[in-house]
Amino acid sequence: MSTILLRDATPDDALCLGVLGMQVFLDTYAPQGIRGSIATEVLEAFAPQVMARLIADPGILLMVAESNHHLLGFAQVRLNARHPLIDAVDVAELQRLYIQERFTGLGIGYQLLQAAERGAVTGGASMLWATVWERNERALGFYPRRGYGLLGNPVHTFQGESHGNRLFGKALDVTAP
Numbered sequence: 349m350s351t352i353l354l355r356d357a358t359p360d361d362a363l364c365l366g367v368l369g370m371q372v373f374l375d376t377y378a379p380q381g382i383r384g385s386i387a388t389e390v391l392e393a394f395a396p397q398v399m400a401r402l403i404a405d406p407g408i409l410l411m412v413a414e415s416n417h418h419l420l421g422f423a424q425v426r427l428n429a430r431h432p433l434i435d436a437v438d439v440a441e442l443q444r445l446y447i448q449e450r451f452t453g454l455g456i457g458y459q460l461l462q463a464a465e466r467g468a469v470t471g472g473a474s475m476l477w478a479t480v481w482e483r484n485e486r487a488l489g490f491y492p493r494r495g496y497g498l499l500g501n502p503v504h505t506f507q508g509e510s511h512g513n514r515l516f517g518k519a520l521d522v523t524a525p
């Protein structure tokens with residue numbers, strides 16, 4: 349495979365990021381097939397104009413992994429994103445870490461996670477947190493192996509449905525260059 353480049357997303361990435369997001373979302377959250385709530389959520393959440401707004405938002409960090417002019421994955425961090433189960437104030441949320449299925453297991457997720465952590469520190473965060481669907485076994489194993497501790501079991505609601513989640517968090521090394 350060609351060299352993998354990690355870079356910040358640009359406005360030109362909105363369309364491809366949205367389609368990549370839809371693909372990974374469906375692979376991950378629609379293991380039983382497609383129902384109305386899933387279809388609505390994916391079309392709303394990853395519409396190109398929505399992705400364009402995220403890329404332009406100064407409170408959001410969006411980093412992509414690219415190879416040979418193709419997007420393979422991305423990480424999305426929201427700065428200054430508190431969580432009711434976390435007391436600390438200066439925390440950031442890893443909102444999405446999405447790798448296209450055929451490129452998983454190659455270390456791209458870990459590279460993007462490290463980039464997300466560095467970006468969060470630069471943005472003033474001392475902790476990065478993420479929520480994981482309770483049935484996403486791969487991600488439930490991924491974060492603890494990278495230093496993330498279990499902080500709680502919140503419920504996530506979308507399109508009128510409630511789903512059990514796991515909250516993970518990691519104190520960041522704010523002295524790292």
Ligand SMILES: CC(C)(COP(=O)(O)OP(=O)(O)OC[C@H]1O[C@@H](n2cnc3c(N)ncnc32)[C@H](O)[C@@H]1OP(=O)(O)O)[C@@H](O)C(=O)NCCC(=O)NCCS
Nearest residue numbers: 376444445446447452453454455456457458486487490493
């Ligand atoms: C969870 C997810 C982000 C992990 O990304 P990934 O790129 O597969 O992760 P990595 O390749 O860095 O690590 C996965 C495993 O591959 C192994 N690996 C790393 N580099 C490797 C390489 N060069 N060759 C083979 N295996 C490798 C790692 O050791 C790791 O194993 P471990 O978890 O036992 O330590 C990815 O599977 C994904 O996008 N899933 C769908 C969306 C999702 O669930 N996101 C998280 C919730 S928001």
